[in-house]
Amino acid sequence: MPPAHRSTADLATRLGVRSDACTVVGVRELSPSLREIALHGDPRLVGEPGRDVMVRVADGSRWVRRRYSVRWADPDTHRFGLWVTVDHDGPGARWARDAAVGQRVDVVGPRGKIGIAPDVDWHLFVGDLSAMAASYRMAEAIEPPGRAVFVLEIAQDADALTASFAEGLGVTGLFVDRRDRAPHDATGLLSGLAAVELPAGHGHAYVLAESGVVRALRAALGARGVSEEDISHKSYWRAGRHNADHGEPERD
Ligand SMILES: Cc1cc2nc3c(=O)[nH]c(=O)nc-3n(C[C@H](O)[C@H](O)[C@H](O)COP(=O)(O)OP(=O)(O)OC[C@H]3O[C@@H](n4cnc5c(N)ncnc54)[C@H](O)[C@@H]3O)c2cc1C
Numbered sequence: 001m002p003p004a005h006r007s008t009a010d011l012a013t014r015l016g017v018r019s020d021a022c023t024v025v026g027v028r029e030l031s032p033s034l035r036e037i038a039l040h041g042d043p044r045l046v047g048e049p050g051r052d053v054m055v056r057v058a059d060g061s062r063w064v065r066r067r068y069s070v071r072w073a074d075p076d077t078h079r080f081g082l083w084v085t086v087d088h089d090g091p092g093a094r095w096a097r098d099a100a101v102g103q104r105v106d107v108v109g110p111r112g113k114i115g116i117a118p119d120v121d122w123h124l125f126v127g128d129l130s131a132m133a134a135s136y137r138m139a140e141a142i143e144p145p146g147r148a149v150f151v152l153e154i155a156q157d158a159d160a161l162t163a164s165f166a167e168g169l170g171v172t173g174l175f176v177d178r179r180d181r182a183p184h185d186a187t188g189l190l191s192g193l194a195a196v197e198l199p200a201g202h203g204h205a206y207v208l209a210e211s212g213v214v215r216a217l218r219a220a221l222g223a224r225g226v227s228e229e230d231i232s233h234k235s236y237w238r239a240g241r242h243n244a245d246h247g248e249p250e251r252d
Helices: 008-015 091-099 129-140 187-195 211-223
Strands: 019-031 034-040 052-059 064-073 080-084 103-111 124-125 146-156 171-176 203-210 231-237
Touching: 008 019, 008 103, 019 080, 034 091, 052 080, 064 091, 064 103, 064 129, 080 091, 080 129, 091 231, 103 146, 124 129, 124 187, 129 146, 129 203, 129 231, 146 187, 187 211, 203 211, 211 231
Parallel strands: 124 146, 124 203, 146 171, 203 231
Antiparallel strands: 019 034, 019 103, 034 080, 052 064, 052 103, 064 080
8 A cells, every 4th residue: 555645643733633543442333324443542632522523444455534423432541432434335435444452543532623512502413424423522511400402313213323411401302213214305304303392491403314315404404593603514424426625524
């Protein structure tokens, strides 16, 4: 394999963040669609809840980077976990499927701008399986008596993974069963969103999903009276297209 055209350390310097050659210290099948990859490396890579890391993975004879949100981090042991979707075919999914304890992987982070909005009464997390890690880590950081509402689309029953939240946090939500719909079909999440009641007070929504689905969900939230400044959104992937080599979906 030829060396990366720009070394991981150079990239991190350019971005003003950290890089490290992390070691895979755990691999767990969470469901047929999701694998947890636990890494050991510089704890400064992970950032606050909502942030992600760039992982360098092989794509045939070249390197590309893929972005994955940090699900959990343990600063004492320098370990952190990613929840990676493996139900499609791409270099990132292949990396997660083949990951084994002891392997090394170049990681750059923290990346991203999304974080928990301060001073709001409720937080709404909407997205597909790729949004689960960021949504759960952010919700775990909400101070009681805050409220977290989830609308998450799953591919099958076994994907309905849950998390533990602080006592006193109001948690509601639903898993939307994707059934036979394509993973970039917004219909399921739109009807899930229509079915949940938004709590009283001032809230913030986090929309993390496929590009077209993000667009549709933002419009639906707007129609429910949620203003653009109260929506943090990010396209995580784009139907029928590989993400670009730097890990984000290509823009037209
Ligand atoms: C900031 C950020 C944070 C992210 N966090 C996570 C995370 O925590 N967990 C996670 O699993 N993903 C996460 N993603 C999404 C992940 O980076 C993309 O899904 C990425 O495309 C996966 O790379 P790949 O090499 O497997 O597939 P690619 O080579 O990019 O794509 C190959 C094919 O698979 C399709 N595809 C890609 N992703 C999906 C998907 N999720 N479901 C169905 N089809 C897909 C594409 O449309 C394409 O046809 C995040 C993305 C961003 C930008």
